[in-house]
Amino acid sequence: MGAGHAHVLYRESASPVHRLPPEVKIVAMVVFTLAVVATPRTAFWAFGAYALLVAAVAALARVGPGWLLSRALIELPFVLFAVALPFLGAGERVELLGLRLSEDGLYGAWNIVAKGTLGVLASLLLAATTTTRDLIVGLDRLRCPQILTQIATFMLRYLDVLVGEARRMRVARVSRGDDPRFLWQLRGFAAGVGALFLRAFERGERVYLAMLSRGYSGRMPAVWQGAGAATAGQWLVAATVPVLAAGVAATAVLLT
Template identity: 45%
Template sequence: MHQLPSHVKIIAALFFIFVSIATPISTWGAFIGYLIVILITAKVAKIPLFTLGKRALIEIPFIFFAILMPFFGKGEIVNVGPFDLYKDGIEAALSIVAKGTIGVLTAVILSTSTTAREILRGLERLKLPRMMVQIATFMLRYVNVISDEMERMKIARESRGFEATGIKHWKILATVAASLFIRSYERGERIHLAMLSRGYAGELPHEESRHVPLVRWAIALSAPLVALLILLITTGMDK
């Protein structure tokens, strides 16, 4: 799983997500199938369930949004315990939570089994414009440098007794943002000059892209194909 070429993995992930979005929530059996496919993939990729769960927490705000939905709306009403809920709302909420969760889990598996650098290389092979890939490469390379810079500025402020408590401190924080920008930009200038002096002419050195054997494609695409099969079978059963 970790060895699969990244562009193949990206395609497989997108394919899988598209299949899940295209599934109507009424065929709920399909979603259980998708979840099983995801868990098997995670198992094959040796990603601990705990990591998977922890990183999926990012989805929580939207779950709140979805939970409120059955309470507002119109149409058929169902009684669930002490609440009168709208049927359409329940279905739509389930659909949003199910599809959102599958999307997040897929993205988490993709990003845990692939290094950031590899994901960029994959996107490049999938014809993301070279300029965008370069911007992203620089962002990855310098994001820690710039956040360290920000951290040092924070320590400097705190060591002078500053504590941001409210709107009255916005001016100082905005100044921080401004000097962070100036420092980032100046760093960009220095890097650019350094690169020019080493012969940079708008392109980064490239590795020859290797041919991907069909077997690798088959392995990667097996997950979304199984999902597609599940979709076809479950909708077939409905009819």
């Protein structure tokens, strides 16, 4: 049973960005994204500036453009709609590459693709430089409701356990000749999902019993929150990117 280091997005490194406490990176990412979203779509130069900022942070974090761009493909299904806009959009038509396209639609498509890509790239940089565990610690320090961080903590811990159980059940099913090819042959699979749910439920009960046995009284003790929280200096360092982005956004709004 291979229990490998299942980091899908995190890239191990000791870069200055990696060393920043998670909470400042989360805030920086959110503020940056807000600045991008608030920028008027016609301020093309502003999006260039944002792209430069992302590239600078990526270089500092030693995250290569190939890694970043290939993972940014995840946004494709979400921006697919944008491709249709120039054809469907109303208003003035312009001639482009022999096609008569809606000018408004073109701007709309650009707006979605540019802002979406920058947001995805910023999130990817956060994920590449922060472990999932640290993300939860950061959210906790940002006073995110404990119920949410606790659910995320449990998910982080038990996702691998559940995936392992599902894999073993599938292997056992396939070993007995189950080979579903059509929808109506999925009975075994469906029963497996039900069994997995029951197992997860029962495990939940056992975990809770074990927690009770160690004195759990309904509230997680806030143990590590204090240690290693961000200093004022780290907040300032991390603030450079969102402050620059906010400056760009403000200028763009004033100019258009």
